Amino acid sequence: MEERPTSVWGSTRxxxxxxxxxxxxxxxxxxxxxxxTVPQISMRSAEDLDAGKPMRVPPPTVINHKITYxxxxxxxxEIPIIGEKEAFFGRNDYxxxxxxxxxxxxxxxxxxxxxxSCHTLLGxxxxxxxxxxxxxxxPAWSDQGPYMAMTGTTSREEAMAKFLMKPSTYPTHARRMPxxxxxxxxxxxxxxFLKHMASIDTNGFPRNFAKINGGVNAK
Amino acid sequence: MxxxxxxxxxSFFGMLNRGPMTLTxxxxxxxxxxxxxxxxxxxxxxxxxxxxx
Numbered sequence: 165m166e167e168r169p170t171s172v173w174g175s176t177r178x179x180x181x182x183x184x185x186x187x188x189x190x191x192x193x194x195x196x197x198x199x200x201t202v203p204q205i206s207m208r209s210a211e212d213l214d215a216g217k218p219m220r221v222p223p224p225t226v227i228n229h230k231i232t233y234x235x236x237x238x239x240x241x242e243i244p245i246i247g248e249k250e251a252f253f254g255r256n257d258y259x260x261x262x263x264x265x266x267x268x269x270x271x272x273x274x275x276x277x278x279x280x281s282c283h284t285l286l287g288x289x290x291x292x293x294x295x296x297x298x299x300x301x302x303p304a305w306s307d308q309g310p311y312m313a314m315t316g317t318t319s320r321e322e323a324m325a326k327f328l329m330k331p332s333t334y335p336t337h338a339r340r341m342p343x344x345x346x347x348x349x350x351x352x353x354x355x356x357f358l359k360h361m362a363s364i365d366t367n368g369f370p371r372n373f374a375k376i377n378g379g380v381n382a383k
Numbered sequence: 384m385x386x387x388x389x390x391x392x393x394s395f396f397g398m399l400n401r402g403p404m405t406l407t408x409x410x411x412x413x414x415x416x417x418x419x420x421x422x423x424x425x426x427x428x429x430x431x432x433x434x435x436x
Contacts, residue, residue: 170429177435178425182418189414200396218391239389365391 210260213246220365222246224263227356228256231363233301233373241368244301252359253321253352263356270357273350282341285361287369293339295370300324300355300362310336324358325351 172178208219213226230250233242249256258266274280280289283296305311305320312318314334315326327334328351331341346354384404390397399406429435 170426172422172426172429175425175429175435177428178421181421181425185417185421186414193413197396200394204392204394220391238387 222360222363223260224267224356224360225258225260226363227252227263227266227359228258229363231300231359233298233362239368241371242373243365243368244298244363246363251319252356253325266353266356267360269350270353270355273346273354274357277344277346286364286366293341295373296358296361297364297366297370298362298373300359301373304336321352321355321359324355328354 204220207221208217208223210223210225212219213223213229226246228249230247232245232247234245235241236243252258274285279285279296282290282293284291285295286297287295299305300320303309305323311323311327311334312320314336315323317323317326325348328344328346329348330343332343384402386402388397388401390400399409
């Protein structure tokens with residue numbers, strides 16, 4: 165049979181098949197990507213932490229440990245390093261249940277006080293106030309920074325908790341944090357929540373947190 | 384062109400995240416190349432005189 169000169173671009177069937185292929189494959193890829201991601205972003209158990217297994221999201225008992233933020237030359241960015249035991253509000257023996265209850269209380273407080281109206285957590289939220297993903301690691305809260313002296317405390321967690329209860333008393337930024345009526349228990353829980361969040365391996369997010377002036381390992 | 388594997392966990396998508404070209408090559412192989420097949424098969428059908436629906 166003689167082949168007739170023809171154009172495919174006007175064919176409805178061609179466009180239907182192409183659109184079906186692209187949409188179908190993309191949908192399958194997204195489902196596969198989700199299935200691949202979910203186990204990686206799930207919280208690990210306290211046993212995994214004690215065994216020193218690699219993880220992205222440590223268990224709540226990570227609040228019993230010292231967390232540092234160190235440059236990893238292989239990965240090209242800073243990663244949280246979970247170190248030896250360290251007192252958190254005077255204790256380093258929180259059980260998994262206690263730590264989980266503290267973190268949950270902290271998360272509920274963060275939601276109830278609508279922190280994300282101004283702050284970002286893991287990149288989600290408002291862009292008015294600083295990102296809180298690695299707030300725990302901010303050297304401003306260390307004994308080298310101003311907050312401990314301002315709040316008259318001797319530890320990072322106490323300084324953060326005291327600040328949260330009365331933020332307007334400690335003007336540290338041109339944009340002042342409002343009084344949110346956070347109680348002492350809520351403040352402690354929020355600090356535990358922030359400490360746990362800082363221990364999450366976020367592939368170096370927020371980018372350049374460690375490089376900004378005054379930041380961790382600032383050059 | 385292909386960077387070393389540095390992800391926390393070994394995974395297929397971690398393998399694709401090894402420089403700017405790796406994901407591109409994968410997606411083009413999976414999505415664009417089969418579209419050439421769709422194009423030419425439809426062209427053959429039209430040349431044989433099959434009606435377009």
